[in-house]
Amino acid sequence: MNTVDFGTLSAGAVAARVAGGEMSPAAAVEGSFAMAAAAGAGRDGLNLILWSDRELALRDAAGLAEGMTRAGTGGRLAGVPIAVKDNISTLGLPTTCGSKILAGYVSPYEATAITRLRQEGAIVIAKTNMDEFAMGSSNENSPYGPARNPHDVRRVTGGSSGGSAASVACGIVPISLGSETGGSVRQPAAFCGVVGVKPTYGRVSRYGLVAFASSLDQIGVMARTVDDAALATEIIAGVDPRDSTSSSVEVGSYRDQFVSPATSPAPLAGLKIGVPKEYFPENLDSGIRAHCERAVDALKSLGATVVDVTLPHSPLAIPVYYIIAPAEASSNLARFDGVRYGHRNRDATILREMFATTRSEGFGPEVTRRILLGTYVLSAGYYDAYYKKAQAVRALITRDFNTVFKNGIDALFTPTTPTTAFAIGAVTDPYEMYLSDIFTVTANLAGVPAMSLPIGRVAGLPVGGQVIANHFNEAMMFRVAYALEAALGREAHQ
Amino acid sequence: MAVTHDDVRHVAELARLAVEPDRLDHLVAELNSILSHMDVLSQVDTKEVEKTIGAPMVSTPLRSDASGPLPMLTPKEDFAPDMRDRLFVVPRLASHDEGADRAP
Numbered sequence: 001m002n003t004v005d006f007g008t009l010s011a012g013a014v015a016a017r018v019a020g021g022e023m024s025p026a027a028a029v030e031g032s033f034a035m036a037a038a039a040g041a042g043r044d045g046l047n048l049i050l051w052s053d054r055e056l057a058l059r060d061a062a063g064l065a066e067g068m069t070r071a072g073t074g075g076r077l078a079g080v081p082i083a084v085k086d087n088i089s090t091l092g093l094p095t096t097c098g099s100k101i102l103a104g105y106v107s108p109y110e111a112t113a114i115t116r117l118r119q120e121g122a123i124v125i126a127k128t129n130m131d132e133f134a135m136g137s138s139n140e141n142s143p144y145g146p147a148r149n150p151h152d153v154r155r156v157t158g159g160s161s162g163g164s165a166a167s168v169a170c171g172i173v174p175i176s177l178g179s180e181t182g183g184s185v186r187q188p189a190a191f192c193g194v195v196g197v198k199p200t201y202g203r204v205s206r207y208g209l210v211a212f213a214s215s216l217d218q219i220g221v222m223a224r225t226v227d228d229a230a231l232a233t234e235i236i237a238g239v240d241p242r243d244s245t246s247s248s249v250e251v252g253s254y255r256d257q258f259v260s261p262a263t264s265p266a267p268l269a270g271l272k273i274g275v276p277k278e279y280f281p282e283n284l285d286s287g288i289r290a291h292c293e294r295a296v297d298a299l300k301s302l303g304a305t306v307v308d309v310t311l312p313h314s315p316l317a318i319p320v321y322y323i324i325a326p327a328e329a330s331s332n333l334a335r336f337d338g339v340r341y342g343h344r345n346r347d348a349t350i351l352r353e354m355f356a357t358t359r360s361e362g363f364g365p366e367v368t369r370r371i372l373l374g375t376y377v378l379s380a381g382y383y384d385a386y387y388k389k390a391q392a393v394r395a396l397i398t399r400d401f402n403t404v405f406k407n408g409i410d411a412l413f414t415p416t417t418p419t420t421a422f423a424i425g426a427v428t429d430p431y432e433m434y435l436s437d438i439f440t441v442t443a444n445l446a447g448v449p450a451m452s453l454p455i456g457r458v459a460g461l462p463v464g465g466q467v468i469a470n471h472f473n474e475a476m477m478f479r480v481a482y483a484l485e486a487a488l489g490r491e492a493h494q
Numbered sequence: 495m496a497v498t499h500d501d502v503r504h505v506a507e508l509a510r511l512a513v514e515p516d517r518l519d520h521l522v523a524e525l526n527s528i529l530s531h532m533d534v535l536s537q538v539d540t541k542e543v544e545k546t547i548g549a550p551m552v553s554t555p556l557r558s559d560a561s562g563p564l565p566m567l568t569p570k571e572d573f574a575p576d577m578r579d580r581l582f583v584v585p586r587l588a589s590h591d592e593g594a595d596r597a598p
């Protein structure tokens with residue numbers, strides 16, 4: 001098999017070939033590294049990968065092959081190479097959160113999501129570029145330089161999980177892991193033309209995910225197909241005693257509910273899909289609007305009833321998010337002080353000075369800005385006006401979603417982003433950058449599951465459509481996305 | 495509520511960040527610009543929900559209301575294998591010496 005062919009295989013196809021003996025786990029690893037080389041994924045090229053270790057991956061492949069010989073099975077992801085965002089703890093590779101303050105840090109334990117994927121035969125081949133501590137929407141806040149969009153190298157990948165999204169888009173891996181706080185999986189997935197999933201808050205263990213904003217953070221999956229994304233989400237979902245916020249609600253099988261338009265003329269018959277008007281503002285890019293209208297027509301042709309709905313507090317989501325997330329970040333990032341992890345300033349003569357100089361040398365401008373902002377909104381005199389008020393408006397945003405789903409809506413459809421991928425360096429105002437997340441951040445605030453899938457292209461750049469479902473109803477979200485993906489077929493990439 | 499230079503200095507001190515004086519003007523301008531977009535929240539009527547605010551409870555499980563074994567009831571050798579003069583011996587946490595990483 002040549003390199004290009006490997007890059008087109010789904011996770012299911014790789015696992016089937018490995019299980020059937022047509023491909024060894026080592027060949028899958030080599031295929032992945034060959035794709036990375038062909039795509040120019042390194043620092044001097046697309047800059048998607050921060051850390052990788054071919055020998056380590058090949059040792060894992062050899063261990064898997066040995067285990068398969070012994071047990072007769074390799075798991076649902078046997079031999080599937082995966083890439084992992086650099087803020088998810090892995091064994092043997094650095095976990096630096098794309099930050100100089102964690103330079104050289106190698107975690108002594110791995111995230112539960114990684115353990116579960118490895119138990120099913122997946123092999124970690126790389127840690128991917130990201131905005132420092134997941135704070136950003138373009139991957140430009142990486143001290144290692146921006147990841148570049150494979151569809152146009154002058155443009156951003158989106159962020160903060162930019163390296164993970166582009167690694168899937170390039171065919172380096174069929175599945176990658178990212179993390180979401182305000183859209184950091186869905187937005188880069190939309191910009192890079194892949195599928196990106198943010199599960200319900202509590203659906204996937206956060207054990208081993210370096211904390212940014214704990215009431216919002218979730219690990220999410222990126223893949224080239226809805227089927228692969230559902231498979232990987234199914235594997236990593238479920239209660240974990242190591243994360244007290246993980247939920248014991250049963251996971252079930254998402255893929256069992258898939259009905260293809262090829263086998264049923266109306267696979268979404270009986271479903272009611274809401275289109276919230278707040279997500280289609282007058283200034284929405286006309287190309288994105290046109291592709292969303294085409295997707296809505298496809299949903300109708302699949303048998304769904306499409307109705308207009310309202311989520312009236314959604315336009316307030318960005319101010320709410322940029323109070324709550326920095327507030328939580330200012331607390332979570334207090335642990336990076338030069339004592340226990342990574343970088344330490346050794347010139348300071350007293351402890352207090354060591355804390356301050358270490359943190360200022362280690363954190364980049366966006367992280368510094370958000371820590372200051374978060375500390376400010378939590379400080380005496382401003383707590384009620386900013387933080388408490390933002391929490392109250394968050395409750396209103398959540399109530400909007402609850403009302404819509406209580407009124408019989410099965411899923412919502414919106415654009416994922418207001419624009420396609422923008423040029424590197426084009427957005428310099430921090431608040432303008434924050435607006436990239438305007439359609440994604442509400443799902444994080446409300447805790448509901450949401451995913452992006454490709455629905456077309458504008459001037460050659462991918463456009464994402466977003467499907468949102470009720471809490472813990474990932475099955476509904478995947479069912480709608482699977483049917484839509486099948487109905488759009490090649491049009492999703494045109 | 496405009497952010498002042500003193501506010502930024504104070505917040506930087508609280509956050510243990512060393513802000514260079516030549517960056518202060520820029521940070522003050524940036525924070526004021528960002529916070530100006532937050533003012534819209536003050537106009538929202540939130541009286542109805544103020545008693546129930548917090549992370550979305552529907553997806554946040556509660557622990558069972560049951561007590562477990564007390565961690566200190568385990569033999570002290572399990573958590574503190576090294577004792578000297580009836581005191582626990584622990585690794586040094588922080589020092590500016592190069593030998594800081596060595597146990598005493």
